[in-house]
Amino acid sequence: MSRQKNRLKIAVAALAVTASTVLAPVKVTAETLADAMAAAYKHSGLLEQNRALLRAADENVAQAMSALRPIVGWSADLSRTYSIGASASTGFAEVSSQSTAASINLTTQIVLFDGGQSALGVEIAKESVLATREGLTAVEQQVLLRAAVAYLNVRRTSEFVALRQSNLRLITQELRAAQDRFEVGEVTRTDVSLAEARLAAAKSGLAAAQGDLAQAQLEYLAAVGHKPGALTPSGALRNLPRSLDAAAAAALRTHPSMAQARRQVTIAELRVRLADAALSPSVSLNGSLGLSDTLNTAAHGRSATVGIGASQTIYAGGRLSSLQRQAMQNRDADRANLHVVSHNIRQNVGNALATLQVAQASIQASQQQVRAAQVAFRGVREEATLGARTTLDVLNAEQELLDARANLISAQVDELSAGYNLLAAMGELTAQKLKLKVRIYDPAGYYNLVKDAPAGRSEQGQKLDRVLRRIGKE
Known part of the structure; x- marks a missing residue:
């Protein structure tokens, strides 16, 4: 006892x-x-x-x-022309000619009014x-x-x-x-069996708790x-x-x-x-500057245009x-x-x-x-x-x-x-x-760098590139 x-x-x-x-x-x-x-x-x-x-x-x-x-753009063109022909001025004899021409144009456009x-x-x-x-x-x-x-x-x-x-x-x-x-002889076999059954249930409960812990650790x-x-x-x-x-x-x-x-x-x-x-009309200012030259000749040209255009959709x-x-x-x-x-x-x-x-x-x-x-x-x-x-x-x-x-x-x-x-x-x-x-x-940090739409080659644009590279490494 x-x-x-x-x-x-x-x-x-x-x-x-x-x-x-x-x-x-x-x-x-x-x-x-x-x-x-x-x-x-x-x-x-x-x-x-x-x-x-x-x-x-x-x-x-x-x-x-x-x-x-404003939107600014440029275009360039280089062309080689070959021709052969006969006319009364040449006594209807075939005459061939060839020339090389180059041109470059600069254009700009800005919207003056678009109804907001x-x-x-x-x-x-x-x-x-x-x-x-x-x-x-x-x-x-x-x-x-x-x-x-x-x-x-x-x-x-x-x-x-x-x-x-x-x-x-x-x-x-x-x-x-x-x-x-x-x-x-103080208790019967039934008491022992009850304890054995409860022990088995305790082992089962422990296994379930350990499984729950494993799942919780994975979620963590x-x-x-x-x-x-x-x-x-x-x-x-x-x-x-x-x-x-x-x-x-x-x-x-x-x-x-x-x-x-x-x-x-x-x-x-x-x-x-x-x-x-x-539904409002839109008004834009357009301008262009062009240079052209026929190589190996004295032929050349210069041109410039400025105009205002307006448009509006009446029916769509x-x-x-x-x-x-x-x-x-x-x-x-x-x-x-x-x-x-x-x-x-x-x-x-x-x-x-x-x-x-x-x-x-x-x-x-x-x-x-x-x-x-x-x-x-x-x-x-x-x-x-x-x-x-x-x-x-x-x-x-x-x-x-x-x-x-x-x-x-x-x-x-x-x-x-x-x-x-x-x-x-x-x-x-x-x-x-x-x-x-x-x-x-800081959610405003990147916004402050781009809100004014900096160009890629500007000082602000280069600073922005450095920020992006740093973000990519983090």
């Missing part, structure tokens, strides 16, 4: 030590959640892709600006850049949220594995205790860019809104999807004006009117989308806030459940040593404690996950607002 009591004390002590190891903060140097999100920000291919798309949108501004500037089409094109391009920037911010939130969720899932599954390992060791102790008591690798090492526990987020109205109001002001939807409405309205301007088979109506329908669609986006944002904020509140309530209940289950488990174990409880009672009490600890771990992770989902739903989950230790990407 003394040997039995010693084994019981050892088992309870092992459970207490393992549980404290699972829930206690890690004191060794390890990766924090902020470190994981910073790594995701630095190495995300999705972010790089959308940054390149933003730079491509910046170039649309340069291309639109070019429509307000070129200026509207510039405004549309600028608004498109701003909308694309908001889209980049939305992608940044997706990248950081994925990294945060991956980090928390690795933490959750790691603690589940440790909990399952503790459970396996404890049930192994239970099985040995049942076998010892069976040998001395994809989201963050490297395999997870030791991860530190994360503290609860602070200064989160408590009411749906406050959270929704903040989200509607700052969320990038809402800002992007507003930009899209502005673009659609500008396109309506552009379709109207297409109804195409221009159709484009007007189409632009108005697209504008109405974007205005309706603004309402859809606002409702989705409010719903996402409400869902995240409700999940956060449920997780917080679950933490409090699970903590009470763990404390009560610990007391119950120890009491059942002591009663079992006195013969007042069966092996099944002990196993059930141990399972209750296991479930309580698992619920507490899940609730703690769910609280953090819901907090970061709430930040994302409000548009607050960015590297700058989280103050991550990264070099923040």
Whole structure:
């Protein structure tokens, strides 16, 4: 009997030590959640892709600006002419001749008036850049949220594995205790079989937990860019809104999807004006300078022309009117989308806030459940040593404690996950607002280099080439 009591004390002590190891903060140097999100920000291919798309949108501004500037071009021609003929002046004798002529022309054209089409094109391009920037911010939130969720899932599954390992060791102790008591006739073979069945279930649960951990580690690798090492526990987020109205109001002001939807409405309205301007006449100033010379002769020529041309489409088979109506329908669609986006944002904020509140309530209940289950488990174990409880009672009490600890771990992770989902739903989950230790990407940097449409051989153009080469090496 003394040997039995010693084994019981050892088992309870092992459970207490393992549980404290699972829930206690890690004191060794390890990766924090902020470190994981910073790594995701630095190495995300999705972010790089959308940054390149933003730079491509910046170039649309340069291309639109070019429509307000003169177009200068040149052309050259070199020709060799051979001829043979007979006429009265030559006595109808065949006479051959040959000559070489060269010419070069310089032309220029600038639009003086087009009903505002070129200026509207510039405004549309600028608004498109701003909308694309908001889209980049939305992608940044997706990248950081994925990294945060991956980090928390690795933490959750790691603690589940440790909990399952503790459970396996404890049930192994239970099985040995049942076998010892069976040998001395205190219990029946049924008690031993119950412990053996529970041990097999514990092994199965451990294998499942290890599989979940492997999957979580792979998701972490994809989201963050490297395999997870030791991860530190994360503290609860602070200064989160408590009411749906406050959270929704903040989200509607700052969320990038809402800002992007507003930009899209502005673009659609500008396109309506552009379709109207297409009915206006256009006036352009044209000029040319030409030089020609017949080689090996004195024949040569010089020419210069300056003129103003005007044109206007009177009838195009109804195409221009159709484009007007189409632009108005697209504008109405974007205005309706603004309402859809606002409702989705409010719903996402409400869902995240409700999940956060449920997780917080679950933490409090699970903590009470763990404390009560610990007391119950120890009491059942002591009663079992006195013969007042069966092996099944002990196993059930141990399972209750296991479930309580698992619920507490899940609730703690769910609280953090819901907090970061709430930040994302409000548009607050960015590297700058989280103050991550990264070099923040400047979306206006490339735009400032190209907005004036610099020529390739200009000083600004050469500076731009150096920037592009540096981007390609990063």
